[in-house]
Amino acid sequence: MGDLVPAGDRVLACSTGHRFDTNRRGFASLMVGSRKLIGDSAAMLDARDVFLERGWYTELREALSALVAAESPHRVIDIGCGTGYYLRGALHAASAGHSPGSPLSRTPGVAALAMDLSAAAVARTVRAGLTEPRSTTDGLVADVWSPLPIRDGAADVAINVFAPRNPPEFHRILAPGALLAVVVPHASHLQELRAAGLALDVHGNKTDDLVASLAPGFHLESTADLSRVLVLSPDDVAALIGMGPSSHHTSSTDLAHPTEPPGSTEVTVAFRLLGFRRSLH
Known part of the structure; x- marks a missing residue:
């Protein structure tokens, strides 16, 4: 093609x-052949909207947005966009450098591509992106494990938050010297819910393994660890579990009535934000 x-x-x-x-x-689906995997459901996206819009992951969003904005990018790809929560934050921060009166005021704003396996996720992200006046967001339904229908060197920044990674394709679609921003959970992430059998174990996101998987096309440039203990209501806990893969393994009764403790639950959220620089060749 x-x-x-x-x-x-x-x-x-x-x-x-x-x-x-x-x-x-406002988006195109370039899926071809049979689909072995399914993307996030509308129910998962609804739960994610509820939880994230309450501000529980604001610290992570702001840290990621600052990392992206420091690049003064013109073209950003969010690979595994979900509801677009992190992309919107990044675009708002990056677009500030393209506002009238800034040194970049003669250049166009930020163009974003929101990609996900879930058509519902892409549609939601594109729709929400209409609120950012100094950027444009287009959508693409595609499988990250397949060759991506994106031109070589198309983006200045790629965002990958709690999503699968395809290192050779990431290297191909990013311009030389571009930034790849990756967010993975720490081993302590949701440890209380995992101990209660309400969340899946964290696997395969050790920094050394991640760095090795992205070599030789990328080198690790920055690392930031973020951790908080949240005090969540039963509704918050239900949304937190329902927005991720644990929702496939937990009954609706368990989600509606967390057993320990009643009233509110202390939950550790812990992330690692890594900035990788794409090689110049």
């Missing part, structure tokens, strides 16, 4: 004859 270009109303086409529709919700 070659480069895609507009070919009529809401249609993308390439020179070899492939055609893809861009729907009324």
Whole structure:
């Protein structure tokens, strides 16, 4: 398949004859072949909206946004966008450098691509992105494990928050010297809920393993650890569990009535934010 270009109303086409529709919700689906995995459901996204909009992960969002904004990017890709919570924060921070009166005022704003396996997630992110006046957000439904339908060197920054990674493709779609911002959970993340059997164990996100998987195309440039103990209501706990993969392994009764302790629950949230620099070759 070659480069895609507009070919009529809401249609993308390439020179070899492939055609893809861009729907009324503002995104294109370039999924081909059978799908072995499914993306986040609408219920998971609803739970994520509820939990994140209450501000529980604000510290992580602000740290990620500052890392992205320091790049003064023009093109940002969020790989595994979910509800777009982190992308919106990053775009708001990055767009401030493109505002009228700034040294970059003669340059265009920030263009973002929100990618996810879940069409519901992409639609939600694109819709929410309309609130940021100095950036544009387009959407793409695609499988991160497959060759990505994105041009070589297309982005200045890629964001990957609690999402799968495809190192060779990340290297290809990022420009030389570009930033890859990755967020993974610490081993202590949700340890109280895991001890109660309400959340899955944390696997495969050790920093050494992550660095090794991204070499030789990237080198680790920065690391920031963030950890807090939250005091959550039963509704908050239900939303926290329901917004992630643990929701597939926990009954609705367990979510609605956490057993320890009644009233409120102390929950550790712990993340590592890593900044990787794409090699120049």
